Amino acid sequence: MAQYVYTMQRVGKVVPPKRQILKDISLSFFPGAKIGVLGLNGSGKSSLLKIMAGEDKNYDGEAVPMPNIKIGFLPQEPQLDPEKTVRECVEEGLGEIAEAKKKLDEIYAAYAEPDADFDKLAADQAKYEAIIATAGGDTEHQLEIAADALRLPPWDAKIKPLSGGEKRRVALCRLLLSKPDMLLLDEPTNYLDLEGALWLEDFLKRYRGTILLVSHDRDLLNRAVDSILHLEHGKLTLYSGGYDAFVEAREAKRALDAAARAQQEAQRKRIQAFVDRFRYKASKASQAQSRLKMLEKMKPITITVADKLVPIQLPQPESVAPPLVQLDRVSVGYTPGKPVLSYLDLRIDNEDRIALLGSNGNGKSTLAKLLSGRLQAMSGEMTRARKLIVGYFAQHQLDELDGERTALQTLWAHRPRFDETTARTRLGGFGFSGDKADTKVAELSGGERARLLLAIATLEKPNLLILDEPTKIG
Numbered sequence: 001m002a003q004y005v006y007t008m009q010r011v012g013k014v015v016p017p018k019r020q021i022l023k024d025i026s027l028s029f030f031p032g033a034k035i036g037v038l039g040l041n042g043s044g045k046s047s048l049l050k051i052m053a054g055e056d057k058n059y060d061g062e063a064v065p066m067p068n069i070k071i072g073f074l075p076q077e078p079q080l081d082p083e084k085t086v087r088e089c090v091e092e093g094l095g096e097i098a099e100a101k102k103k104l105d106e107i108y109a110a111y112a113e114p115d116a117d118f119d120k121l122a123a124d125q126a127k128y129e130a131i132i133a134t135a136g137g138d139t140e141h142q143l144e145i146a147a148d149a150l151r152l153p154p155w156d157a158k159i160k161p162l163s164g165g166e167k168r169r170v171a172l173c174r175l176l177l178s179k180p181d182m183l184l185l186d187e188p189t190n191y192l193d194l195e196g197a198l199w200l201e202d203f204l205k206r207y208r209g210t211i212l213l214v215s216h217d218r219d220l221l222n223r224a225v226d227s228i229l230h231l232e233h234g235k236l237t238l239y240s241g242g243y244d245a246f247v248e249a250r251e252a253k254r255a256l257d258a259a260a261r262a263q264q265e266a267q268r269k270r271i272q273a274f275v276d277r278f279r280y281k282a283s284k285a286s287q288a289q290s291r292l293k294m295l296e297k298m299k300p301i302t303i304t305v306a307d308k309l310v311p312i313q314l315p316q317p318e319s320v321a322p323p324l325v326q327l328d329r330v331s332v333g334y335t336p337g338k339p340v341l342s343y344l345d346l347r348i349d350n351e352d353r354i355a356l357l358g359s360n361g362n363g364k365s366t367l368a369k370l371l372s373g374r375l376q377a378m379s380g381e382m383t384r385a386r387k388l389i390v391g392y393f394a395q396h397q398l399d400e401l402d403g404e405r406t407a408l409q410t411l412w413a414h415r416p417r418f419d420e421t422t423a424r425t426r427l428g429g430f431g432f433s434g435d436k437a438d439t440k441v442a443e444l445s446g447g448e449r450a451r452l453l454l455a456i457a458t459l460e461k462p463n464l465l466i467l468d469e470p471t472k473i474g
Helices: 045-053 086-094 096-110 118-134 139-149 164-177 194-206 218-223 243-278 285-297 364-372 395-400 407-414 420-428 434-438 446-457
Strands: 006-015 019-029 034-038 060-065 071-074 182-186 210-214 227-232 235-240 325-335 338-348 379-384 390-394 464-468
Touching: 006 045, 019 045, 019 235, 034 045, 034 218, 034 243, 045 060, 045 071, 045 182, 045 210, 071 164, 086 139, 086 164, 096 118, 139 164, 139 194, 164 194, 164 395, 194 218, 218 243, 227 243, 235 243, 243 285, 325 364, 338 364, 338 379, 364 390, 364 464, 390 395, 390 446, 395 446, 407 420, 407 434, 407 446, 420 434, 420 446
Parallel strands: 034 210, 034 227, 071 182, 182 210, 390 464
Antiparallel strands: 006 019, 006 060, 227 235, 325 338, 325 379
16 A cells, blocks of 8 residues: 555644634545645635644644655745745746756856866766756746746746735746645635636646645636545545535435434334333333333434535615716726727626636736726726725735734724624624634635625625625635
8 A cells, every 4th residue: 555645643723712623633645646625714724734734833633744755835825035036936946956057057158168177067067967857858948838827927026026916826836846745735726817727727637746725616626636625614524526526425425314314313203102102011111121222322313514604795785877887998007108908998887797807917907996996097088977886806905904903903994983783794794703703814714804805895885896806705
């Protein structure tokens, strides 16, 4: 039997305020396994990956990787050196390959020196070329393919001014190029466009190492993994197959459990009826006593109750006369004379449902900012309904949340006039009831923070709701 690459024994994790998200988790992972991890926002998926990556030490039990295994982890908020360039950060993933390339450049330059030791230079050249060849050949070509697929910023761009999404794509590129034995990916398709997500899917299919993938992307979970770990009530259950197979198997298990429980309850009632009728009758007393013991030994069949999924309750807006927004040959951009989008003709009416597709960098967020009023038109005519209220949600706003504030304090910062009952009611409509409203933002999961942002975006009951990459809501 193949040696496990990672083993967990009775792992438990408690988060504030005294909420246990992992309970006695015991699992072992085979080499080459490709596993999707599912669970509601805040159920502990990110915590599980952080423990396995060695970034979270505050847990009970044991989490032990195989000796010498190389683990690569993509957290939801990766840390990069702000003073480095994009290329420098990405090349960190190449490890000794990047160093070998640097040495080769020095060797090539040394050949031109008048006192060059050609025999030594040739030996060193062969050594470093062998390192690069072992890694899979043309690393420059690999870099360019990954950078193009993930829509990275220019190679010479500094990390510091990049957006959260750009930094995350740089971190993902660096991680994939490092080729670890085990990949731990926490929502890797966030901030990827459709083409980038498809490239990542193909990469994961061909990847020979072990994968744990937290994602809400059903297509990715259907095509890139061979089993699903479902985290519910602090426990993990393993299902074979992708997302669709998981849903089918889970429902079938619940149906079987429900039928077995119904059969058991019917049996209990028959036995109890016999006991009640004959326990005091001398000729049947021994039989009644035997059945009573049988009843006591009968272990109840339990049915797992699904974690409560709190539906998002968007406040209902007041009706306004159409059109909500109309664009006539509008151009918009960030630099005078250099529009990102030109000659836009668009009309948005009440109850329209519009999806916007396009590669990263093609102007989707620019259009969203124009419609929300965060950018002004450079030319053309843009008209809005007189009583139009716009709600705007964008993933980059997650970086602007104050981690030391609670969810309630965050909402109050935007609407201080709300009394506590009104504020808590609004938060409850987005899954922040009870103690959850008093939880610090830093202790919320990525999906919970996204729900908080959506609650803030809809405070004024908008007639037009603009959602820029909202899928982290979960």
